[in-house]
Amino acid sequence: xxxxxxxxxxxxxxxxxxxxxxxxxxxxxxxxxxxxxxxxxxxxxxxxxxxxxxxxxxxxxxxxxxxxxxxxxxxxxxxxxxxxxxxxxxxxxxxxxxxxxxxxxxxxxxxxxxxxxxxxxxxxxxxxxxxxxxxxxxxxxxxxxxxxxxxxxxxxxxxxxx
Amino acid sequence: xxxxxxxxxxxxxxxxxxxxxxxxxxxxxxxxxxxxxxxxxxxxxxxxxxxxxxxxxxxxxxxxxxxxxxxxxxxxxxxxxxxxxxxxxxxxxxxxxxxxxxxxxxxxxxxxxxxxxxxxxxxxxxxxxxxxxxxxxxxxxxxxxxxxxxxxxxxxxxxxxxxxxxxxxxxxxxxxxxxxxxxxxxxxxxxxxxxxxxxxxxxxxxxxxxxxxxxxxxxxxxxxxxxxxxxxxxxxxxxxxxxxxxxxxxxxxxxxxxxxxxxxxxxxxxxxxxx
Numbered sequence: 076x077x078x079x080x081x082x083x084x085x086x087x088x089x090x091x092x093x094x095x096x097x098x099x100x101x102x103x104x105x106x107x108x109x110x111x112x113x114x115x116x117x118x119x120x121x122x123x124x125x126x127x128x129x130x131x132x133x134x135x136x137x138x139x140x141x142x143x144x145x146x147x148x149x150x151x152x153x154x155x156x157x158x159x160x161x162x163x164x165x166x167x168x169x170x171x172x173x174x175x176x177x178x179x180x181x182x183x184x185x186x187x188x189x190x191x192x193x194x195x196x197x198x199x200x201x202x203x204x205x206x207x208x209x210x211x212x213x214x215x216x217x218x219x220x221x222x223x224x225x226x227x228x229x230x231x232x233x234x235x236x237x
Numbered sequence: 238x239x240x241x242x243x244x245x246x247x248x249x250x251x252x253x254x255x256x257x258x259x260x261x262x263x264x265x266x267x268x269x270x271x272x273x274x275x276x277x278x279x280x281x282x283x284x285x286x287x288x289x290x291x292x293x294x295x296x297x298x299x300x301x302x303x304x305x306x307x308x309x310x311x312x313x314x315x316x317x318x319x320x321x322x323x324x325x326x327x328x329x330x331x332x333x334x335x336x337x338x339x340x341x342x343x344x345x346x347x348x349x350x351x352x353x354x355x356x357x358x359x360x361x362x363x364x365x366x367x368x369x370x371x372x373x374x375x376x377x378x379x380x381x382x383x384x385x386x387x388x389x390x391x392x393x394x395x396x397x398x399x400x401x402x403x404x405x406x407x408x409x410x411x412x413x414x415x416x417x418x419x420x421x422x423x424x425x426x427x428x429x430x431x432x433x434x435x436x437x438x439x440x441x442x443x444x445x446x447x448x449x450x451x452x453x454x455x456x457x458x459x460x461x462x463x464x465x466x467x468x469x470x471x472x473x474x475x476x477x478x479x480x481x482x483x484x485x486x487x488x489x490x491x492x493x494x495x496x497x498x499x500x501x502x503x504x505x506x507x508x509x510x511x512x
Contacts, residue, residue, distance in 0.1 A: 076242055093243065094279040096272075115276050117340055117423055129314065129342040135272045136343065137280055139243045140265065140288050186338075205337045 078142050082107075083151040091138040098122040098133035101148065109149035109178040120206030121175070123182035124148050130186040149178040157185055157227060164222035170215035176208035184220055192228055194220060244287040249294055249373060252287060252400055257375035259285045260398050266290050266310045266345040269336070270352050273424040290345070295402060306405045309347025314338065316346060325408055327416045331362055331431070336423040347401050350386060353393055355425060356451035358418065360386065361433040363406065364457065365447035371403035372396060380405070384457070391454040391491060411435040411445070415506040419452075419498060427453060430494055434506040436465075443468050443510070448484075450502070454493040458484065470511050477511045 078089045082105060091100045098112040101124070110133060111121040117132040124133045125147040152158045161184050165171050172180045180203060187194050187202040194202070199220045200213060244262075246252045255262055262285040265271065272280060289295060295310040298319070305323065307316070313332050316324065324332075335341060335349075335358050349357040350370065363383040371380055375398060383404075388394030395401075413436040420429030430452030437445040446465040449457040461483060468476070481503055488499055 092279070094281060096278070096280060099278065112278075115278065117273060117336075120339075123339065126343075129312075130339045131342050132339045135269055135340065137265075137268055137272060137282075139286075140268060140290065142245060142288070143291065202338065205339055 076139065078138060080141050080143060081145045083147055089138070093139065095138040096134050097124075097136040097138045097141050097146075100138040101133060101146065107148045107150055109153075114207075118207050119176075120179040120183065120208075123179055123186075125182075125186070130182065149182055152182075152185060156230060157188070160226040160230070161185065161188075161219075161223045164219045164226060165216075167222060168215045168219035170211045170219040173208065173210040176206050176210060179206040179208075180211070180216075184223060187220070188224055188227055193224055244285070245291070246287055246289060247292060249292065249400065249402060252289055252292070253373060253375050255285075255287050256398050256400065261285065262287055264289055264351075264400060266295075267312065267343040267348045269340055269344040270348055270357070270424075273340075295347075302408070304405050304407050306403055307346055308403055309351075309401050310345050311347075313341035313344050313346065313349070317341070325366070325406070325410050327414050327433075328362060328406070331358055331416060331418075331433075334358065334418050340423060346404055350383065350404065351395055351401050353395055355453045356387070356393060356431075356455050357425065358431045360455065361431045361449035361451040361457075362416070362435075363404070364449050364451075364455070365433050365435050366407055366409070368407065369405040370401050371405070373400045373402045374398050378402075387451075387455045387457075391456060391493075393455075411437050411447075413438055413510055415509060417502055417505075419502075425452070432499075432502045432506070434510070436510060438470055438510075441470050443470060448506070450488075450494075450499060452494055454491060456488055456491060456499075458487055461487075472511055474511075477507050481507055 076091055078091050080087055089100050089104045098110050101107045102110045112134050113119045113121045115134050117135045122133045123130055126144050158181055161181050183202050183205055191198055196217050199217050203216060244255055246255055263283040265286055265288050290310055292310060295308040297308045299306040313335055317329060317332050349359045368383045369380045370383055386395060415434040417432045430450060432450045434448045436443050443466055446462050484503055485500060489496055
């Protein structure tokens with residue numbers, strides 16, 4: 076079947092089989108290498124995408140269900156200031172994730188900061204809990220998210236208060 | 238069996254036409270329950286599937302002073318994003334305990350209630366609240382209590398050829414709330430269950446009492462609930478123990494969950510209620 080959707084700002088017509096998962100179609104047809112179909116059960120957090128503006132695990136979405144949707148993967152954000160700030164904050168807080176979970180954690184933080192400009196520690200930990208990798212010290216990660224939030228707020232609202 | 242071509246109905250009328258033509262059609266809103274239970278690369282679906290997540294009329298929310306009415310395709314995140322105070326307690330807490338944020342972005346209230354293999358987290362609370370569901374079939378529409386989604390043997394029972402289109406939740410608040418979720422993991426298993434006990438206490442007297450426990454099966458004793466209503470919260474411990482014993486003997490006859498865990502929840506709830 077052909078699935079019409081918009082991926083990272085471009086209209087696409089993807090060929091998919093009825094039982095395909097969205098993560099496989101996006102990776103195989105469009106070479107979106109940030110998506111890694113690993114656990115196929117929504118546990119590892121390596122296949123986050125924004126679907127119609129909401130963070131979802133693309134391994135849990137049947138490809139046919141994405142028809143008419145707007146999809147954004149990490150590739151759409153990687154050159155944006157939001158992501159650059161998150162990476163910078165991770166470097167400063169010495170909380171750089173491993174290659175296994177890097178994009179998953181960045182996407183999770185991106186989603187959190189979009190919903191909650193000044194997230195609390197509990198919120199941050201809950202959000203990062205969606206990515207099953209213990210490579211990074213949670214305390215440093217919380218610090219990194221706080222720093223990223225400050226940078227983002229300073230840029231967007233010209234303030235950095237908390 | 239692999240599906241052929243999924244259907245994308247755009248209205249309730251179209252969904253009902255599909256149901257009439259294919260009584261065994263799988264209606265898919267979020268699809269998290271069906272997909273989450275499969276770990277093979279290729280997903281398996283029934284022969285006919287209809288994706289209804291984008292049917293606008295099934296995403297509407299209506300609020301009156303007495304109730305909130307939600308379209309079945311309202312996502313759990315959508316529910317949580319309603320203005321704080323809109324949903325009665327402990328509904329936001331229950332929703333927040335379901336899976337994780339990314340799954341709640343896709344999972345819907347309708348899907349949570351329509352699961353055929355078990356009761357999901359919302360059922361016990363909505364049953365206690367006497368929430369109603371709108372069931373549309375090719376031959377008509379009717380409203381039924383959420384409790385009717387439970388069969389006589391305490392197992393899920395969903396009417397054939399029906400679409401659960403709306404959920405109506407009364408906005409009545411109870412002043413005693415006890416809710417616990419058992420089990421870990423994003424998707425429920427045999428060890429997962431939800432316990433809800435709500436009551437209204439006025440001047441030391443229990444005016445209204447509801448208790449439901451659900452997992453792979455559901456457990457609720459409406460006649461016992463009626464007998465607890467009217468009791469004083471200062472009732473003698475002997476009397477409270479008799480109620481617990483009553484509940485336990487009925488629960489043990491079902492034998493679908495660890496009785497010790499259920500007993501500890503029951504004791505904790507009653508200890509708080511009768512204190």
